[in-house]
Amino acid sequence: MSGSLNITAATVDPGLLDLPWALPLELWPEETIAALPKGISRHVVRFVNLSGYVVAIKETSAELAKREYDMLRTLQRLDIPCVDPVAVITNRTSATGEPLESVLVTRHLRFSLPYRAIYSQSLRPETATRLVDALAVLLVRLHVVGFFWGDVSLSNTLFRRDAGAFAAYLVDAETGQLYDGLSNGQRENDLEIARVNIAGELLDLQAGGRLDEDIDPVAISDGIVEKYRSLWKELTGTEVFDSSERWRINQRVERLNELGFDIEELAIRTDETGTQVRIQPKVVDAGHHSRRLLRLTGLDAQENQARRLLNDLDAYRLAFDKQDVDEEVVAHEWTARVFEPVIRAIPKELRGKLEPAEIFHQLLEHRWYLSQDSGRDVPLAEAMTSYIDTVLRHRRDEATIINPPTGTFTAPVDVLDDEDDWRSKV
Amino acid sequence: MASVTFDKATRLYPGSTRAAVDQIDLEVADGEFLVLVGPSGCGKSTTLRMLAGLEEVNDGRILIGDRDVTDVPPKDRDIAMVFQNYALYPHMTVAENMGFALKIAGVNKEERAARVLEAAKLLDLEPYLSRKPKALSGGQRQRVAMGRAIVRQPQVFLMDEPLSNLDAKLRVQTRTQIASLQRRLGVTTVYVTHDQTEALTMGDRIAVLKDGVLQQVGTPRDLYEAPKNVFVAGFIGSPAMNLFDADIVDGGLKFGTATAKVDRDTLGATSAKKVTIGVRPEDVKVATSGQGLPVEVDVVEELGADGYLYGHTEIDGNRVDIVARVDGRNHPNAGDKVVITPEPNHIHAFDSESGERLNKKAVVAS
Numbered sequence: 173m174s175g176s177l178n179i180t181a182a183t184v185d186p187g188l189l190d191l192p193w194a195l196p197l198e199l200w201p202e203e204t205i206a207a208l209p210k211g212i213s214r215h216v217v218r219f220v221n222l223s224g225y226v227v228a229i230k231e232t233s234a235e236l237a238k239r240e241y242d243m244l245r246t247l248q249r250l251d252i253p254c255v256d257p258v259a260v261i262t263n264r265t266s267a268t269g270e271p272l273e274s275v276l277v278t279r280h281l282r283f284s285l286p287y288r289a290i291y292s293q294s295l296r297p298e299t300a301t302r303l304v305d306a307l308a309v310l311l312v313r314l315h316v317v318g319f320f321w322g323d324v325s326l327s328n329t330l331f332r333r334d335a336g337a338f339a340a341y342l343v344d345a346e347t348g349q350l351y352d353g354l355s356n357g358q359r360e361n362d363l364e365i366a367r368v369n370i371a372g373e374l375l376d377l378q379a380g381g382r383l384d385e386d387i388d389p390v391a392i393s394d395g396i397v398e399k400y401r402s403l404w405k406e407l408t409g410t411e412v413f414d415s416s417e418r419w420r421i422n423q424r425v426e427r428l429n430e431l432g433f434d435i436e437e438l439a440i441r442t443d444e445t446g447t448q449v450r451i452q453p454k455v456v457d458a459g460h461h462s463r464r465l466l467r468l469t470g471l472d473a474q475e476n477q478a479r480r481l482l483n484d485l486d487a488y489r490l491a492f493d494k495q496d497v498d499e500e501v502v503a504h505e506w507t508a509r510v511f512e513p514v515i516r517a518i519p520k521e522l523r524g525k526l527e528p529a530e531i532f533h534q535l536l537e538h539r540w541y542l543s544q545d546s547g548r549d550v551p552l553a554e555a556m557t558s559y560i561d562t563v564l565r566h567r568r569d570e571a572t573i574i575n576p577p578t579g580t581f582t583a584p585v586d587v588l589d590d591e592d593d594w595r596s597k598v
Numbered sequence: 599m600a601s602v603t604f605d606k607a608t609r610l611y612p613g614s615t616r617a618a619v620d621q622i623d624l625e626v627a628d629g630e631f632l633v634l635v636g637p638s639g640c641g642k643s644t645t646l647r648m649l650a651g652l653e654e655v656n657d658g659r660i661l662i663g664d665r666d667v668t669d670v671p672p673k674d675r676d677i678a679m680v681f682q683n684y685a686l687y688p689h690m691t692v693a694e695n696m697g698f699a700l701k702i703a704g705v706n707k708e709e710r711a712a713r714v715l716e717a718a719k720l721l722d723l724e725p726y727l728s729r730k731p732k733a734l735s736g737g738q739r740q741r742v743a744m745g746r747a748i749v750r751q752p753q754v755f756l757m758d759e760p761l762s763n764l765d766a767k768l769r770v771q772t773r774t775q776i777a778s779l780q781r782r783l784g785v786t787t788v789y790v791t792h793d794q795t796e797a798l799t800m801g802d803r804i805a806v807l808k809d810g811v812l813q814q815v816g817t818p819r820d821l822y823e824a825p826k827n828v829f830v831a832g833f834i835g836s837p838a839m840n841l842f843d844a845d846i847v848d849g850g851l852k853f854g855t856a857t858a859k860v861d862r863d864t865l866g867a868t869s870a871k872k873v874t875i876g877v878r879p880e881d882v883k884v885a886t887s888g889q890g891l892p893v894e895v896d897v898v899e900e901l902g903a904d905g906y907l908y909g910h911t912e913i914d915g916n917r918v919d920i921v922a923r924v925d926g927r928n929h930p931n932a933g934d935k936v937v938i939t940p941e942p943n944h945i946h947a948f949d950s951e952s953g954e955r956l957n958k959k960a961v962v963a964s
Contacts, residue, residue, distance in 0.1 A: 320652075325685065352613070353612070355653060355654050357654070357671065360651075360671050360673065361650070361651070364672065364673045368699055371698065371701075372687055372698055373685075373687070375694070376687035376688065376689045376690050377689070379689040379690045380689035390702050
């Protein structure tokens with residue numbers, strides 16, 4: 173390895189140093205590689221096992237690697253769900269002194285899934301719509317902080333299960349730019365890119381026989397426009413009402429909370445006569461329910477999972493008649509008596525199947541169906557046993573699914589071998 | 599197809615006192631390949647984004663053909679951003695990859711097939727239409743991506759540093775392909791780059807920007823032989839033109855111990871005692887002795903038949919770097935002391951205060 177290898181990272185995992193940096197990624201020996209990404213990507217990307225976690229390594233120019241590393245760090249600071257940048261490595265040379273491309277190292281998000289790994293046989297309409305909805309939420313959040321993506325697609329997004337829905341994470345920030353604020357033209361352009369790319373991705377699944385017959389790719393991809401616009405309007409739109417209708421301020425806050433957002437700053441203006449009030453959210457933060465759950469229980473979960481857990485917490489409070497007890501105290505009790513026993517009951521070998529909060533959500537669903545079928549209230553412990561044996565045990569492990577990283581490729585291209593179907597690996 | 603007009607188009611970012619793009623007046627003729635070039639932060643990408651509808655135009659107008667598009671959303675402007683990370687889909691044929699965006703736009707099947715076929719012919723992709731992208735070479739895949747833009751039959755192609763992600767070899771190849779394809783298609787194209795070589799080799803005309811202000815628009819030859827000011831003179835050409843201040847003396851300009859002849863018209867255009875002199879590396883004569891500007895050689899870069907001598911001299915107590923083209927084999931070496939003179943009548947002169955060009959005529963390079 174070259175003595176002058178240059179690593180930029182917040183903290184360096186020593187395991188990173190031991191990787192065969194003097195070889196082009198394409199030639200890395202099989203034992204270092206967690207799995208070979210299928211298909212063809214703009215850059216060569218490989219996944220490698222480090223101490224207890226998987227990293228994605230992308231070969232690109234030093235300039236682009238640094239830029240994307242900085243961009244991802246900035247997005248993280250802005251609380252945008254995205255992959256975790258680990259390091260940029262430049263000054264690579266081969267054993268014979270030939271310069272090699274720089275790399276960007278990102279950490280694989282546990283329990284995140286590429287869209288093509290979400291379905292087993294073919295993509296169903298409900299799932300497709302949920303993926304598109306999740307992407308719309310991500311796009312709105314990106315636009316709110318002034319990020320123009322430039323390459324919005326399902327392929328450039330990873331999805332985490334979120335209590336029946338999905339939460340989307342940005343994977344590829346290479347084309348992105350951060351501005352003080354986006355013009356309508358920039359937002360519209362990203363939206364159009366999204367619409368065309370999603371349609372292309374779904375048409376590709378259709379051509380490969382992986383799309384449910386009932387899906388109209390164009391209609392599903394059009395769905396992002398509507399979803400995006402309604403959310404954007406709710407988050408940023410100005411509302412004008414009579415000053416006697418001031419309850420509408422609270423109503424707006426509640427609507428945003430329900431959508432999973434908190435208002436950090438609301439501009440309220442009255443006209444000169446004082447008869448009209450104009451309100452507009454200025455700063456909004458996603459994660460209303462996750463934050464509340466974290467504050468009350470210390471549990472970290474996706475937004476809808478958090479909503480689900482909080483509902484169960486409320487039900488617990490009601491069932492045990494603890495409305496007068498301090499919310500924090502009840503939450504602590506619920507965590508210790510309900511949530512943690514459930515999670516502890518999951519056999520160790522099944523813990524890589526799903527995230528704990530997702531398991532809890534699925535368990536609640538399972539109990540509901542069991543109760544309905546048997547016509548009685550099934551206790552949680554009983555439902556748990558049934559859920560583990562009839563559902564969880566038969567699922568695949570989703571903790572570190574990385575294939576396929578993308579279903580598409582962009583010119584110019586580097587070809588990797590792809591003899592095995594990725595589905596054999598998931 | 600259509601012309602493009604920037605009519606005093608201005609972009610002022612909120613909170614900024616200086617316009618990112620300042621009252622640009624620019625006409626791109628129907629079918630023309632215009633390159634916007636300049637250093638980073640000069641406003642070239644902003645100018646392109648204004649045309650694309652991605653940036654607000656705070657003042658002035660933008661027209662495509664006769665249509666004022668200043669306030670028209672991007673997707674309704676009938677433009678195509680080429681190479682905008684076009685994905686190729688592995689399970690779709692080349693024809694489907696090229697035509698699917700038309701399907702989304704609601705174009706009927708016959709029309710789609712006709713347009714795809716037409717584009718495939720232009721791109722030499724006809725034999726591959728029913729194949730999957732996997733069976734294509736890298737270059738063919740790139741042409742499929744171009745095909746996606748072509749089938750839309752836009753009025754204008756926009757390209758923002760499309761080659762910046764490519765390695766050097768592919769960049770040169772693709773540069774040629776884009777330029778020749780654009781000529782075959784005859785679609786008005788606005789292309790942004792920071793690379794003046796790319797600009798010189800691709801554009802019918804080049805617009806040079808600096809600090810949001812248009813410096814000069816002209817053919818590559820105009821810019822090379824008659825740069826309008828010191829900035830354009832230094833920016834266009836590689837290695838860059840030698841530029842330094844010189845005293846006006848009887849019969850021309852002081853060039854070390856020699857006098858460089860400059861025509862009367864040129865120096866008549868200023869009343870100052872000094873001008874900024876500009877000599878391209880290929881217009882520098884290098885001798886081992888004699889009259890001229892003494893230069894110490896730092897390094898000689900051999901490029902086969904030719905080479906470039908990089909050295910330095912001192913003018914009025916300041917170090918000035920000098921570049922000269924030399925023979926690839928018979929040339930001085932690092933550490934040598936040489937004397938340089940300009941080829942007669944191959945001198946650009948600029949007002950040393952304003953930087954504006956003083957020569958009335960173009961200076962044809964040797």
